[in-house]
Amino acid sequence: MGKSQKKKSMRRHNPMRVPDSHLPKGLASASETSSKAEAILPIIQKMEGTDAAERKWACVAVSNLIQNDPSTRRLLQGKNIVGALITRLTDSEEEVVIEAVGALRNLCIDGGYDICAEMYNKSVLVPLRTFVPKISATLSQYLDGPKNAPENAQKLVCEFADNVITILWCLSETSNKALTAINEMKLIPFLMSFLAAPEKIPLPPITAAAQCLYVLTDDNYPAIADVRSDSGYITCLMAVINPDENLPNGKSPEANPRAVTLRVLAAGILRNVSPIPPPSAASAIDIDKDICLPQLQPVLASISLADASASVLQLVAQQTSLPDVEKLSLKNTPKSDHKSPVEIELERLEGRLRTVQLALEILTGACATLPDPDPDIPPGQNDEDDEGDEDIAEEDADDETPDIDMAIDDASPDSNTPAQTLPALVAPLLALIQPTTLSFPPLAAPSPHPPTTSALSAIHLAALECLNNIFLPLVRGGPADAVGGRAVWDSVWAALGAVGTQTGLGQERRRAVWEVAAGVLWGVASVCRGTLEPKPEQVQALMALCDGAAADAQLRVKCIGALESLAQNPAFVDANATIAAYLLSMLPTGSAPSPAGTEPMLQAASSLIDIYSDEDAPWDANFRTGGFLAQLAGSIDGVKKAVRAIDRRKEGGRELRRRGEEVRDNLAAFVEYRRGLGL
Structure with a gap:
C-alpha cells in the first residue's frame, strides 16, 4: 500500500501541458472564453482551399493560435481541425505536409489524451507509416554525406523527424490499441538510428527519439525484446549515459539542458529493458545502483523551483503577444515553431522542469518494492502468472503497516548502497515537494504561464511518490533515525499547508498531492510510532x-x-x-x-x-x-x-x-x- 507503483491504465508520462479541466464543456463556452474565435473560420476555409500558400498559412496559424490557449484549442477541435490536418498529411505540396505535421505535434503536446485519441481514431497512423521509411532513407543519405543528400534533407532529418516521432511518442501513451498499432510498425531500429549518430544530428530529434523509446519500452514486451535483441543498441545507450563521450554535437552537458534530458532518458530506457541479457557487458551492471542513481541524483539537486518560478514570472512580464492571425502575411508566414527570445527561454525552463519530473518518475520506479514482471513475459504467456502476481501485490497492499522498503537494496543484496546516498536523495526531494507561487494558482487568478504551472505541480506530485518509496531507511532502526522521520513529517505538512484545500474544476492537482502525501504520512507515522x-x-x-x-x-x-x-x-x-x-x-x-x-x-x-x-x-x-x-x-x-x-x-x-x-x-x-x- 505504501509504495507508489506504475499505473498501467494511465500510460502518459507527461500530463496535459496546458490543463483545461477548469473550462466549461461545449463549443459555446469555448467560443465565449476564446479571444480568437473569429479567426477559426478563415483558418478552416484556407486549409481546405486550392492555394498551397494558404493551406500552409492555415497550418501555421493553428500552431500559433493554440499556444497556451486551451479555449481556442477546444474551439478548433469542435471544427474538426484534427481531421483537416490529417487530410493535409497527404497534400501534394511538401511544405504543407511539414507544417501540418508540426501543427499536429503541437496539438498532441498541448492537448493530451483526448486529441491523441481523436488522431488515432481518424487514422493518423496511416500517413505516418509512410513517413518513417522516407525519413530513414533521407537520414541514411544525410549521414553518408550531406552534400549528396536531397536539398531538404536537413529539414526532414531535424524538424520533420522530430515532429513525426513526437506524435508517435504521444500516441503510444494514449491507449493499448494505439500502442499495439505502433508496435506493428517496428520502430526500434528507426529510433535507434538517431541515437547512434550524435555527432551528425542535432539534439532535438535525438531527444524525441529517446522519449519515444522510453515510452515504448515501458511495460511493453515487443519493444523491450527488440532493444534487447541487438547488443549494439545497449552499447549505444551506454554511450549516451557516459557524459564524457559521444555527447551530441560535442557539447558538454551543462551547455545544453537537452543533453541532460537525453542521458536521463537513456537511463530510463536501460532500466525499462533490464535485465540486459549477455553477451552485452551491461548485463553485469546493476542498472539502478550504477546507472540510475548516479544519473538522477544530480538532476534532482540541479534546480531551485522557487528560482525557476520567479524567472518565469519575470519572463512573462516581458513577453510580447504572438502575431495576430489577421496580420500574418502569406509571403512571410512564420514557421509553426516561430518563437520569440522570451518564449525560447520559457521553453528552456519548462524543459528543465520536465527533465526533473522524468528523473523523479524513473527514480520512483527504481525504488518500488515490487519489480514489474511484465517486460520479461512474452505475450500470451502471462495470464496465469498475472493472477499470482496480483495476489502478491494485493497481499502487500493489505499489510497493517505500509511496506515501503527501499527496493534498490533488495535488488542488490550483495552490494550495499552507500549510506550517504539516501540523505542526499531525500534533501532535494523535500525541497521539490514545496510549492511555489506558480504551482497551484487559485481558480480566480489563473496561471500566467500554464505550462510551467503544470510542470511544477507534476514535480511536487512525483517527488512525493518518490519520497514515499525511499525515506524508510532514514528513519528505521532507532530514536536517532526518528529525528529524520519527524523532519520528513514536518516538511510534508508544510507543503500541504502551502498547497491548500481548494477544490473544483482546475484544482485536481491539489487533491492528487494530498492523496499521495497521505501515503507518505502513513509511512512516516508508522516508523516514528509514539x-x-x-x-x-x-x-x-x-x-x-x-x-x-x-x-x-x-x-x-x-x-x-x-x-x-x-x-x-x-x-x-x-x-x-x-x-x-x-x-x-x-x-x-x-x-x-x-x-x-x-x-x-x-x-x-x-x-x-x-x-x-x-x-x-x-x-x-x-x-x-x-x-x-x-x-x-x-x-x-x-x-x-x-x-x-x-x-x-x-x-x-x-x-x-x-x-x-x-x-x-x-x-x-x-x-x-x-x-x-x-x-
Whole structure:
C-alpha cells in the first residue's frame, strides 16, 4: 500500500501541458472564453482551399493560435481541425505536409489524451507509416554525406523527424490499441538510428527519439525484446549515459539542458529493458545502483523551483503577444515553431522542469518494492502468472503497516548502497515537494504561464511518490533515525499547508498531492510510532481527507493508518481518545453497516486492535472509561456480515476477503482477550 507503483491504465508520462479541466464543456463556452474565435473560420476555409500558400498559412496559424490557449484549442477541435490536418498529411505540396505535421505535434503536446485519441481514431497512423521509411532513407543519405543528400534533407532529418516521432511518442501513451498499432510498425531500429549518430544530428530529434523509446519500452514486451535483441543498441545507450563521450554535437552537458534530458532518458530506457541479457557487458551492471542513481541524483539537486518560478514570472512580464492571425502575411508566414527570445527561454525552463519530473518518475520506479514482471513475459504467456502476481501485490497492499522498503537494496543484496546516498536523495526531494507561487494558482487568478504551472505541480506530485518509496531507511532502526522521520513529517505538512484545500474544476492537482502525501504520512507515522505529536489541526486534516474520500477506499485506509500511529504517543492521551472515537464511528453497529465502506472499516478495526493491544499503555484508560469493549463486541456481527458480502470475483476481491477474515477473527479474539482481563 505504501509504495507508489506504475499505473498501467494511465500510460502518459507527461500530463496535459496546458490543463483545461477548469473550462466549461461545449463549443459555446469555448467560443465565449476564446479571444480568437473569429479567426477559426478563415483558418478552416484556407486549409481546405486550392492555394498551397494558404493551406500552409492555415497550418501555421493553428500552431500559433493554440499556444497556451486551451479555449481556442477546444474551439478548433469542435471544427474538426484534427481531421483537416490529417487530410493535409497527404497534400501534394511538401511544405504543407511539414507544417501540418508540426501543427499536429503541437496539438498532441498541448492537448493530451483526448486529441491523441481523436488522431488515432481518424487514422493518423496511416500517413505516418509512410513517413518513417522516407525519413530513414533521407537520414541514411544525410549521414553518408550531406552534400549528396536531397536539398531538404536537413529539414526532414531535424524538424520533420522530430515532429513525426513526437506524435508517435504521444500516441503510444494514449491507449493499448494505439500502442499495439505502433508496435506493428517496428520502430526500434528507426529510433535507434538517431541515437547512434550524435555527432551528425542535432539534439532535438535525438531527444524525441529517446522519449519515444522510453515510452515504448515501458511495460511493453515487443519493444523491450527488440532493444534487447541487438547488443549494439545497449552499447549505444551506454554511450549516451557516459557524459564524457559521444555527447551530441560535442557539447558538454551543462551547455545544453537537452543533453541532460537525453542521458536521463537513456537511463530510463536501460532500466525499462533490464535485465540486459549477455553477451552485452551491461548485463553485469546493476542498472539502478550504477546507472540510475548516479544519473538522477544530480538532476534532482540541479534546480531551485522557487528560482525557476520567479524567472518565469519575470519572463512573462516581458513577453510580447504572438502575431495576430489577421496580420500574418502569406509571403512571410512564420514557421509553426516561430518563437520569440522570451518564449525560447520559457521553453528552456519548462524543459528543465520536465527533465526533473522524468528523473523523479524513473527514480520512483527504481525504488518500488515490487519489480514489474511484465517486460520479461512474452505475450500470451502471462495470464496465469498475472493472477499470482496480483495476489502478491494485493497481499502487500493489505499489510497493517505500509511496506515501503527501499527496493534498490533488495535488488542488490550483495552490494550495499552507500549510506550517504539516501540523505542526499531525500534533501532535494523535500525541497521539490514545496510549492511555489506558480504551482497551484487559485481558480480566480489563473496561471500566467500554464505550462510551467503544470510542470511544477507534476514535480511536487512525483517527488512525493518518490519520497514515499525511499525515506524508510532514514528513519528505521532507532530514536536517532526518528529525528529524520519527524523532519520528513514536518516538511510534508508544510507543503500541504502551502498547497491548500481548494477544490473544483482546475484544482485536481491539489487533491492528487494530498492523496499521495497521505501515503507518505502513513509511512512516516508508522516508523516514528509514539514519537510524533498528534497536533489537533493535523489530526482533523487527516479525518477531513478521509471523510472526503468516500469513493477512494485506498486513500481512506492510508489516513486511518496514519491516525493509528498518531494515537500511540503516551504524552497525548486526549488525542488518542479523539482518534479512537473517530475510528469507532466507522464500525458497523447492530444492523447498520459501516458508513465508511468495507475496506476502511476493516482497517479501522485492525487499528483499534493495535492501539489497545497493550492494556498497560497510558492511553488504555480511554478504552476502559469510554466503553470501547462493548462497542467492539457490538460490531462483530456487522464485520462478519460485511466480510461475507465481499465479492471474490471482483478485482482484488479474493485478497480483500482474506484480509477481512483475518480482521474478523482478530477482532473476536481481541474482544475475548479484553473481557478476560476483567479491567
